[in-house]
Amino acid sequence: MLVGTRGATVRPVALAFRNPGTCHIGTCMRRQSAAVQPLALLRRPFSTGNAPRTQYAQQQAACRGRAARRRAVQTSALLGGLFGKKSDDGSSTRRKYQQRVDEINSLEPRYQAMSDQELQDQTPLLQKRVKGGEALESVLPEAFALVREASMRVLNLRPFDVQLIGGMVLHEGQIAEMRTGEGKTLVSVLPAYLNALAGNGMHVVTVNDYLAKRDSEWVGQVHRFLGLSVGLIQQGLQSDERRAAYACDVTYATNSELGFDYLRDNLATAADELVLQRGFNFCVIDEVDSILIDEARTPLIISGNADKPSEKYLKACKLAAALAPATHYTVDEKRNTILVTDDGYEAAEDVLGVTDLYDPREQWASYLINAIKAKELQKKDINYIVKNDEIIIVDEFTGRTMPGRRWGEGLHQAVEAKEGVTIQDETVSLASISYQNFFRGYKKLAGMTGTALTESSEFSYTYTLNVAAVPTNRDVLRKDQPDVVFSTEQAKWNTVLTEIQYMHESGRPVLVGTTSVERSEYLAKLLTETGIKFQLLNAKPENVERESETVAQSGRKGAVTIATNMAGRGTDILLGGNAEYMAR
DSSP states (O other): OEEEOOOOOOOOOOSSOSSTTEEEETTEEEEOOTTSOTTHHHHSOOOSOSHHHHHHHHHHHHHHHHHHHHHHHHHHHHHTTTTGGGGOOSHHHHHHHHHHHHHHHHHHHHHHTSOHHHHHTHHHHHHHHHHTTOOHHHHHHHHHHHHHHHHHHHTSOOOOHHHHHHHHHHHTTOEEEOOTTSOHHHHTHHHHHHHHTTSSOEEEEESSHHHHHHHHHTTHHHHHHTTOOEEEOOTTOOHHHHHHHHTSSEEEEEHHHHHHHHHHHHTOSSGGGOSOOSOOOEEEEETHHIIIIITTTOEEEEEEEOSOOOTHHHHHHHHHHHSOBTTTEEEETTTTEEEEOHHHHHHHHHHHTOSOTTOTTTOHHHHHHHHHHHHHTOOBTTTEEEOSSOEEEEOTTTOOEETTOOOTTTHHHHHHHHHTSOOOOOEEEEEEEEHHHHHTTSSEEEEEESOOGGGHHHHHHHHOOOEEEOOOSSOOOOOOOOOOOOSSHHHHHHHHHHHHHHHHHTTOOEEEEOSSHHHHHHHHHHHHHHTOOOEEESSSHHHHTTHHHHHHHTTSTTOEEEEOGGGOTTOOOOTTOOHHHHHO
């Protein structure tokens, strides 16, 4: 069971008016006299003359006309497939690839009859054919059948026909939408093996270090069994270790590590300093919508040291603490910006004893704005944690800490001043790139996720990537319940706690997803008070160390696990727990 804890506040809904004088009928808005009372307009009979009645009838007719035109557009769009496309069951994809699937299935008895050594000897033969100029499409049936048999022998997992379809979709440079639990991790092995035969290398990108390591150690066994080399990129690797990993036939990495290695290579002064010494040939991205859509514009920046920290950070921090929101500044949390008001500028200039905050000789404005951002937008245990006299950023998408990463343009120093830790040297940007621009540099790009059709137009426009819905192996029996919205946060937590208690008493394992370290620890406190045992997984170092064990056992009977998003999309939870992991 998955319990979401993202809070929302319900505001009173105006039935007929949002403000005096604006009438809402469907989606038609028409200005009325400000003196007219809400709802009364719709109920009061017209008693004098025909003009008001005629005017009212004309307005109603106009609204009905607009509503009719809207319905006509929706009907046209529905018949054109605009809405139907988003609920594609994959039947068209199955028909497209069924002939190739049958061909792969016909080869299965041949490979089943081979010994392990004979099976492994097939890889050099396929490599020779591909390097000799034979197209990958012509060796695809043999390569996929070979991987299927190797997977069965090494992992005791036989890829289903629908997984073969998913592999072909990826090989063709498309995005495969596969439902939760359909085995996307195993699917990625098929196109990875096929494209690695050319000897140019290929990358499998995941959203966090845990998944990259898990996949390289688990499904990477198939590649190793068949004679391919497998590399893994993790935080903390030295340049020679990274170079060796990228030189492998198949390399598992996270999007951030891959992007930063690219930037560091662009700053290299000699060829032997490069770690990415081959071109960007083929890349398969797991949870592709998270990386290419949600994080598309996220900038990756490498900075260098500049000036020593200024005392102005401390003064600006004290000044920001004295300023009041709404009066001296406004906060736009959606755009992550603040705007200082005229009163705010005047108050700041009076306190600092300057005539202009934007004076280029002093530049107080940037210090003040960063101090207010640190106060209002950067929250402890949400955006960062404090460890060993240092501010460590928490990645908003993965929930993981990013040691060594710093915010730019003085924001990190402003947060350091706010928390009272040592203010480190200022930095200057040396190189920068967004994920959007980086991944468009691959010759062939593919991805897989459980939710892609809803963003199909954006994938097509930005990356020229088509989305194909892959059918499920069996009919889906899981029930996806609708979201529940509460008027207050306390009501939400009370309901969550009650639901956890009920499920826990019945023996069902419960996973509770939270949006921040702060919320996860608040829920942990509530569960402690009720006496329910639980496991906590968030960005705190003491919890990260037990991550693998926590995830492996979160499916045991009666288990309760609280996790931030650091557990990661795509993390598998086995019902009953992972006995093999505990045995190791």
